[in-house]
Amino acid sequence: MNAPVLSRRLFLAASTAAGGGLMLAFNLEGEARAAGPAALSAYLKVSPDGKATIASKIPEVGQGMRTALPMIIAEELDVAWEDVIVEQALADTKVYGRQVAGGSMATTLEWDGMRRVGAAGRWMLIQAAAAKLNVPAAELTTEPGRVVHAASGRRLSYGDLAQAAAAIAPPDPKTLVLKDPKAFRIIGKSHVQTDTDAILTGKPLFGIDVRLPGMVYATFLKAPTFAAKVASADLAAAKAVKGVRDAFVVEGGTALDGLLPGVAVVADSWWAARRGRNALDATWAEHPTSAQSTASLAARAAEFAKAGAQRVARADGDVAAALKGAAKVVSASYDYPFIAHAPLEPQNCTARVKDGKVEIWAPTQNPEPGRALVAKTLNVPPENVTIHLIRCGGGFGRRLINDYMVEAAFIASKVDAPVQLIWTREDDIQHDFYRPGGWHNFTAGLDAKGDLVAWRDHFVSFGEGETFVRSGGMNSTQFPAGAVANYQHEVSVMPLGIPTGPLRAPGNNAFGFVIQSFTDEVALAAKTDPVEFRRKLLGEPRLIGPEGQNDSFHTGRMRGVLDLVAEKSGWGRKLAKGRGLGVACHFSHLGYVAVVMEVSVAKGEAKVHKVWVAADVGRQIINPTGADHQVQGSILDAIGSTLRQKITFENGAAVESNFGDFPLLRMSETPPIEVHYLLSDNRPTGLGEPVLPPAPAALCNAIFAATGKRIRSLPVGDQLA
């Protein structure tokens, strides 16, 4: 092995691969990881047969990172995509750095580093060719899979050079010359997902498909009221069911994201475990949150709205004075419900506990907190916990929290066999980490010219003191912050005994709805066209907030997508009676997105006829087919949740339980979606989340345009009846 090369961000080390060829180990955490052995790292392998094997470290949940990130390396390495093999890395943050499918951050964080890894491999293969051909490296170039000496017409395959390249010291990543994007052959062209063949033929791929020798199946019944203890359970009845091996009470704790109390049933088949569970006839102890309900939370929120905010999170100028002096004042209160993630693959995990070692096969978006939780709960050192990352049948943020992982590991620790825990759909809907509901009490002031002079948002959420529950917080930088002289962001919180967590574009999926809906109301009061009002509000192109900060907002980039979507949708055109166009634009996860929807309402139901999307996520779309998937999926996700989804609580427990009362959007409700990317001279950023937030407001603003009915409370449900 050569001396590893370091830069601030990227660590490279070359060695001979097992079976021959070049093994280029890399780590994007740079110096922080330099102390560890180079073999403990992500890798790019070039084999003597010319194949390039790339370790994909990010969990795959359908967002396409097992395809897009290897594409970046393959591009700069300059190999044909057909010659790329993608291997899933184990979960080990110490080795791979950040391994999270969340926050739409993979593209943002990995783009430059992945390019340099590929370019480093290419550079080493070129050096090997230069030595072999005895020509200066500067005379060499590459075509996919080959180094070319144009002057003599000689070509050497990567496979033939791989062994020699392994002996060459890796370059300083900073000195590498990256490809001119105009020369990209892979990036920017659509590539089918790496696992598609396996998906289409029903190969084992997902968490519930894991099979181990001697494996048994488990269900885990928890109290409807979160964290309530088991009062009684007929374990004998469960054990009497044919195929059931064991049934036992799990004491559990009180932390909502840890191991909760419940009853485990273990059997030879999952169906037997399910039947055993049905026989339990469990009862549950009273719990401090047993009285909590949707109605009680809403009543408390109404008290806050009346009494005024607990605290002021941001105050620019003097909102009270500006409102007093305003020519027109507009007030409205908005709210949105708790909603569930409901990925189609129910939560599940397979675990084997033996001799103090824990091995886990987990569909998870965020393995490391799961490892810590399992280690703590089972009282084993974290290094004794191995986690295999298994493709997730959907995530949407649900699998960022590893409660099902600790349940599987705990049950496996009580059973002398590997255990596969599978939740029922009812478990999934009733034991989610919900997108928290929230309330916004808005007041805006307009001057005589119809310009916005004051904006106040009293946000009512959950938490204690200045701490919010998970995903229940709100940043004070939401536009129009910084664009209006008098801006006040107020906060009130109440305690909550319901688990909450991130759902696709957390926070923003609700803020986009309330802010962009209220903006429409203000535009109406200003007697200004909704697109024109937003243009005025955005004003001159400028950055609001410090350079380099993730929530700094560029008005020019938003103006760009707003103008583009207005043009593409034919904004302002005459529509048939009963139809309306609605617009909204929102910034989140570094992406700028504007959406227009065309909607009609008949028999109390809104129908979306067409959607136009304009998105600015930087200068490069890496895999267009995957990008379109994320854009269209986000829009449809939002239409489904906006129209119908809510989780209601009674007696401290979720009322809805399956797709009958928590409906997902269906084929017949799916409108055509036109997607436009505005390529701006900015770094490429993620696309899994930022398209969702503007969509609910675009839909509700279109409903208003079609009917005159303003939707201020989600879901739309039967409000149009």
Next chain:
Amino acid sequence: MAYTLTVNGSPHTVDTEPGTPLLWVLRDLLDLVGTKYGCGVAQCGACTVHLDGVPVRACVTPVSRVGAKAVTTIEGIAANPVGARVQEAWKSLDVPQCGYCQAGQIMSATALLAATPKPTDAQIDEAMDGNLCRCATYPRIRKAIKSASGQAEA
């Protein structure tokens, strides 16, 4: 009880309770894991298989009711020329996102095209509305069905 089922053309004998859903017979007893569990109450379509070519929800089909009917799952659908065409269209249009529902989608689409070789949009809606896709790949599912049926994309 012992039941002999014909699955993807081969006979299999399983010993289980009469009420065991075909889904769990396939997954846990026959190790055919391509058919997916999504809801358990016939609301999502992830478990769709064919009985004599007719799409059914395996999660609510007791093994005792299968009888002599031929069971076809995603693992065997390529043997059906329509199924193979559907898989091909799915691949060329890169239909899946997470992929979990797609076995059920392919089984429903194959049954649709076997019965209705050139379905209209309304017929596609009717046949596919019971198959939920949480990633909402519906626009591509529609395109792929049209492509597999030799109709120009809408």
